[in-house]
Amino acid sequence: MFKRLLPILTAFTLVFATVTSLNPVSTAVAKENSSSTSDYSYDFSNLSTRTTWKVLFDKDIDKSTVNTNNITITNKDGTTQSVTVTYNSSKKYIQVKPKTSLTKKGEFFLTLNSLKDNSGESHGTMIVHFTTGTSSSTKTQEINFVTEGGNVGGEIDQLRAENKKLLEENKKLKEAIERLKERIHELENGNGGGSDQDNAPLKNEYFTVEYPKGYKKDADAMYRYLELAMKSSKEEFGKLGNVEQWLKEPKPVQVILYDKPTDLADVGLWSLWGNNDGSFTLHLLAKDAHRSNCCTNTGKTFDDTYFRTTTVHEIMTIPLRKVIREKSQGWNDIYVAPDWFTQGIEEYFGFHYGNDMDSVNILINNVKKDKSRITFSSKGISARDAYADGTVLSFFLYERYGENRVHKMLMSSESTWEKAFNKEFGSYSDIEREFNNWISKR
Incomplete structure (x- = not known):
């Protein structure tokens, strides 16, 4: 049965690759003697x-x-x-x-x-x-004068509609591929309908998943989320360093699921530990072991989306730490940055790559309702909740200035985080003006 699935997966993959090779519709407008891009007018x-x-x-x-x-x-x-x-x-x-x-x-x-x-x-x-x-x-x-997102003769509106249709088809193909990958993974790990009491660790070159007996379903779900986290790490940091080496050396990330709350793993509590040998261990309470199913900081349950986004958040912390630590010069420790930045950018990774914009919109609306949650002064930026409000600030930085600018700030040769931040994004008063303009349009 496994061999019969492979041609199907290959066919789906080819179609999916064809669709995903289409870039999002460009909103740029240019004269005939220039070439338009999706980033600039x-x-x-x-x-x-x-x-x-x-x-x-x-x-x-x-x-x-x-x-x-x-x-x-x-x-x-x-x-x-x-x-x-x-x-x-x-x-x-x-x-x-x-x-x-x-x-x-x-x-x-x-x-x-x-x-x-x-x-x-x-x-x-x-x-x-x-x-x-x-x-x-x-x-x-x-x-x-043409703004980012300008339009000419309705052409862009038409292209956007076509692009939306392609993205919807793309999503359906992706879901079909994931279903096939799940089944293949089950067959590879001896779960073609067998007992759930087997708790042999699930392994690949980047991670191992250890779990108690009776929690195979949770372990399989975690395996899929970890695959997404590894893919997302390469997409975000692939141009900045050797992501594969960071993730699997000196040994793959160890992920441990618990069936009872501990000091390291509880409802809403995950712990990522750096070991003495340079490897990492992630501790978490299995989904089916949660004594309470509510609530996240957006008031949602600890459902599959929560586990997917949090897995991405935790795993992408590893390359984030290492890309900054291994720079040849400049500030080199993510934890010297303000909490809103450190926690916010990690939450950005989880929500963005984990595909949970609904939660992000809730957090943005919370700030719109109470603007005192985020304040600006000549000395810096303050956020009432480093996770929730830091998420809003991080989405602002990525959406307003772009991934390249954020990466330049991370890789800056400036001696401090603040100098790097201000060099790339301007004074705090400039940033405040841009933030207010951005959030008013959300």
Whole structure:
């Protein structure tokens, strides 16, 4: 029976791979002499180092918002370039001109943010990604103001609809593959309908799952969640270091399920321990051993979704620690960061890769109802609940600034976490403004 399943799984995998190779619909809009991307409103290459930007608008702009705080050119390291910014009200365009020539063969970002028209209506954020060549001729690049997520002639709406349909088909195929993988796993581990009393550890190259007799079902579920966690770890950190080595050396992660509460494993309590040899052990109370089925910090039960997201959270802590610890220079300990950041980013991994946006939306709405949960000052950011409110802040960082910016902050050569954070995301007042704008649209 196992051999008969393999061709079916292969066929599903091929179809699934074909669907997943389609990138999400790009929301970028660009002129004919540029190539659009899904991250920026425009993308240009090989421009002159003395390019002047002429940004055209269809409405009059409030002159007080046209300044070098709202309009910047930065290089890929986040360093702000010196520019002059002027507004021609009669022809409705903003001119942005570097005071000195930009670096040849460099990568830069022109960002327009927090602009308003004369009626007080706010414009969205426009980001132009561009690279310079070797030319230093004086040229003007004319573009229309287009926000991230702009639309042209309804084309993007149509593409989004098509993309949504593909994603739905993708989800169905993925679920079918997971069902087949579950059955294959059961056959490989001698559970083709046999006794549940066998408690031989479940193993692969990255982890082992140990469990009491009678808890095979919980162990099988944990095996699947761990596979997702390993895949997610590679996806998040694969470009930053040797994730496979971190996860399976000096030996695979040991996962222990308990049938009774202990100091290390209880309702809502999981413990990830770093051992003296550099390996890790995760302790948790099996789902069927929970004496109480409620409640998580979003008021939900300790169901399959909770176990899936928490497994991803705990396991992805390992590469998060190691990618920072093994940097050649700069701050190198995740636990010197504020609790809201440390716990929040780990919760982000769990909810994001564990596919539980419903819980995230609950946490975001909690902050919208009570904005005192998260406060900003010149000294930093405070969160009432490091886990719940830290989750909201982490989703903000990833959604507003992008994964690459977060990774640059993690890999920064700055001596402290705070210096790295401010270099990548700006002053706390800038971050507060961006956060308020972000959460108001959620």
